[in-house]
Amino acid sequence: MSQTWVEGAAGSPYDIDHLPYGVFDRPGEPARVGVRIGDLVLDGAPVATLGGDPGDGPDLASAWRRPSLDAFLALGRPAWETARDWLVEILTGPEHRAAVEPHLLPVSSVTMRMPFTVADYVDFYASLEHASNVGRIFRPDQEPLLPNWRHLPVGYHGRAGTVLPSGTPVVRPHGQRKGPADAEPVFGPSQRLDIEAELGFVVGAGTELGERVSTADLADHVFGVVGLNDWSARDVQAWEYVPLGPFLGKSFATSISTWVTPLAALAAAWTELPGQDPAPLPYLAVDGPAGLDIAVEVELNGHVVSRPPYSTMYWAPAQMLAHLTVNGASLRTGDLFGSGTVSGPEPGQRGSLLELSWGWREPFAVGDAERTALEDGDEVVLRYTAPGSGGGRIALGEVVGRVEPARAW
Amino acid sequence: MSQTWVEGAAGSPYDIDHLPYGVFDRPGEPARVGVRIGDLVLDGAPVATLGGDPGDGPDLASAWRRPSLDAFLALGRPAWETARDWLVEILTGPEHRAAVEPHLLPVSSVTMRMPFTVADYVDFYASLEHASNVGRIFRPDQEPLLPNWRHLPVGYHGRAGTVLPSGTPVVRPHGQRKGPADAEPVFGPSQRLDIEAELGFVVGAGTELGERVSTADLADHVFGVVGLNDWSARDVQAWEYVPLGPFLGKSFATSISTWVTPLAALAAAWTELPGQDPAPLPYLAVDGPAGLDIAVEVELNGHVVSRPPYSTMYWAPAQMLAHLTVNGASLRTGDLFGSGTVSGPEPGQRGSLLELSWGWREPFAVGDAERTALEDGDEVVLRYTAPGSGGGRIALGEVVGRVEPARAW
Numbered sequence: 181m182s183q184t185w186v187e188g189a190a191g192s193p194y195d196i197d198h199l200p201y202g203v204f205d206r207p208g209e210p211a212r213v214g215v216r217i218g219d220l221v222l223d224g225a226p227v228a229t230l231g232g233d234p235g236d237g238p239d240l241a242s243a244w245r246r247p248s249l250d251a252f253l254a255l256g257r258p259a260w261e262t263a264r265d266w267l268v269e270i271l272t273g274p275e276h277r278a279a280v281e282p283h284l285l286p287v288s289s290v291t292m293r294m295p296f297t298v299a300d301y302v303d304f305y306a307s308l309e310h311a312s313n314v315g316r317i318f319r320p321d322q323e324p325l326l327p328n329w330r331h332l333p334v335g336y337h338g339r340a341g342t343v344l345p346s347g348t349p350v351v352r353p354h355g356q357r358k359g360p361a362d363a364e365p366v367f368g369p370s371q372r373l374d375i376e377a378e379l380g381f382v383v384g385a386g387t388e389l390g391e392r393v394s395t396a397d398l399a400d401h402v403f404g405v406v407g408l409n410d411w412s413a414r415d416v417q418a419w420e421y422v423p424l425g426p427f428l429g430k431s432f433a434t435s436i437s438t439w440v441t442p443l444a445a446l447a448a449a450w451t452e453l454p455g456q457d458p459a460p461l462p463y464l465a466v467d468g469p470a471g472l473d474i475a476v477e478v479e480l481n482g483h484v485v486s487r488p489p490y491s492t493m494y495w496a497p498a499q500m501l502a503h504l505t506v507n508g509a510s511l512r513t514g515d516l517f518g519s520g521t522v523s524g525p526e527p528g529q530r531g532s533l534l535e536l537s538w539g540w541r542e543p544f545a546v547g548d549a550e551r552t553a554l555e556d557g558d559e560v561v562l563r564y565t566a567p568g569s570g571g572g573r574i575a576l577g578e579v580v581g582r583v584e585p586a587r588a589w
Numbered sequence: 590m591s592q593t594w595v596e597g598a599a600g601s602p603y604d605i606d607h608l609p610y611g612v613f614d615r616p617g618e619p620a621r622v623g624v625r626i627g628d629l630v631l632d633g634a635p636v637a638t639l640g641g642d643p644g645d646g647p648d649l650a651s652a653w654r655r656p657s658l659d660a661f662l663a664l665g666r667p668a669w670e671t672a673r674d675w676l677v678e679i680l681t682g683p684e685h686r687a688a689v690e691p692h693l694l695p696v697s698s699v700t701m702r703m704p705f706t707v708a709d710y711v712d713f714y715a716s717l718e719h720a721s722n723v724g725r726i727f728r729p730d731q732e733p734l735l736p737n738w739r740h741l742p743v744g745y746h747g748r749a750g751t752v753l754p755s756g757t758p759v760v761r762p763h764g765q766r767k768g769p770a771d772a773e774p775v776f777g778p779s780q781r782l783d784i785e786a787e788l789g790f791v792v793g794a795g796t797e798l799g800e801r802v803s804t805a806d807l808a809d810h811v812f813g814v815v816g817l818n819d820w821s822a823r824d825v826q827a828w829e830y831v832p833l834g835p836f837l838g839k840s841f842a843t844s845i846s847t848w849v850t851p852l853a854a855l856a857a858a859w860t861e862l863p864g865q866d867p868a869p870l871p872y873l874a875v876d877g878p879a880g881l882d883i884a885v886e887v888e889l890n891g892h893v894v895s896r897p898p899y900s901t902m903y904w905a906p907a908q909m910l911a912h913l914t915v916n917g918a919s920l921r922t923g924d925l926f927g928s929g930t931v932s933g934p935e936p937g938q939r940g941s942l943l944e945l946s947w948g949w950r951e952p953f954a955v956g957d958a959e960r961t962a963l964e965d966g967d968e969v970v971l972r973y974t975a976p977g978s979g980g981g982r983i984a985l986g987e988v989v990g991r992v993e994p995a996r997a998w
Contacts, residue, residue, distance in 0.1 A: 389751065
């Protein structure tokens, strides 16, 4: 890997092998596309045409001048590769330094915005440990996994309009719930507010209706990865979810990181799946390492309460995308699919409070305090790191959210 | 009601009391907003500024020049009302005839397009008869309704990107299924392709995150109504849907009418709900007639096979919208929510083939043929009529779809 001339970037989690994209603004300036390097944000549009006319190449300058990544995502994989090559060139070649440096802004001086317009949002349920834990907690007398689970990546559509950028406060939602002791359903603020630590996959290049995406073609369609917190009101969810699935227990908020890590930056993170038994149907078969070695950290009020390893996920992102499109459903730029809660086999690797407190029955330590569900004022930070291709580790965008009290009714 | 000067319109299902909106084009011309009157389509933009500058009013001309209703919907209820008043004025006042007539195009000369961009698509399950029938068919030994059903309008998110305009062919989807006789899941074209005859409600004016829409405020947010066919691959759905709800069994296609009937045209269609027991929680309470007296017809290969009455629906659209937003979920222009299958109490009033064939066990007559599930080449037409405020009946947009064979794998 060539060394970047950007001071402080080499060896950092935002070294030249990472280059995540986001959308930023500064007071009085329009929102536009930026690329993170070290503790700086490169303002993309002005540097896209350094060295002259882009000629026959993709028009990166006009895509990066927009207040979202949408136009850049829609350019497709060849343009994403051209852009990445160009960024590496200008951030490593000393001859570009004078021209580029004025467009590097301290990350502390900018405000990060929602990175792209979410088209359809799908959430999967790809962790064997998470699905098994939920089964054990809710159906202790039965087989924890439902019969379909090992045959297909179970998923459902969520609300695209309430996918929010990291940092947006999450107001405790109202809803109906009916506990075992309630004769009738009760209405009020959720008393079982929870998180789900997930990874989100961002579709850049869409498909036509009827087209299927094979497991080999993930990188032709998925541009990159975001951190994702699928906030969940478990009491609302438990009462509403039969037979059509989660609805209001999830639709109040889903937070994503404001930085999108390109799939190209995860080249060193691919790893073998932990194993699938039975072998999946042919349309779900994968060749080679289809899992991702990404370490997740769940921090609650400044204390790490869990370290879920993404490498333990049963279903691969390529399988999720192949399944999503196998019925001919089309993809659009901005489609987002979540992995589902990441939970590893150890108690300290569980990606939801439901599991960390084993069904709210066993409070867990948060520094000197303890918790089952989230309380008002709690702040959750999800962090993600992966091996970079330069030998160090890259840090994907973090997902921050503070719980605000329910609004007066 | 004033009489329109448009020939053939008076007394027709597209009289001056209706005025549905759509998006049309003609060869070589851009797509734009049109309004139906009789057998003609009024080209909206050129007539919006008749009589001069719109001044302080909404800029209808520029909204109607667009290739979708999105901009018009986003203008909000006062603009929708101004627009309707203006259309009535120019289509009834003889002094406008000479200026307007050149902008009336035969409906047979235009191609209707997707009327708006679907933001989030939610589908409810609001028919007591449909939910009970499904329960009786799938769980014959149990109480047909699940415990939550009478307490909240059960619903879930569907795929916005595959909501298609009427007339789009529906390709039989592939998917996984596992029947009672199958030892392992099987992959192939669905063998249980079905319809769901529904009504769809189109949100025009959105809300902020955290805002709730009370049942009294439906018409401030819902612009209008479309016909909706929620195509369903029942075998795929049956295998996949636990525990997170329908996914690929539905996401391949949802068809809507290309004409959107404004809620304002349904003033004479409001009717009392059939009755709710127990009384819903206060946030779901409605005052006065909250149901809609809309007659639905399901036509299969030219034969009417069912006549579901929308007036029998248990949950009102105002209740669905209040429920959808009670957790603070925001609305966006273009949000679409479906009622769920409309089924009345009589066998000839069932809105799905699953129910008409009572779980595929009792083939029903289609002219001289019979059917359980749909066969390749079958054409389904959903038709909807309602009392108009002029004393006659208006015909909402129809939903047409022909089943094409599965694509080769």
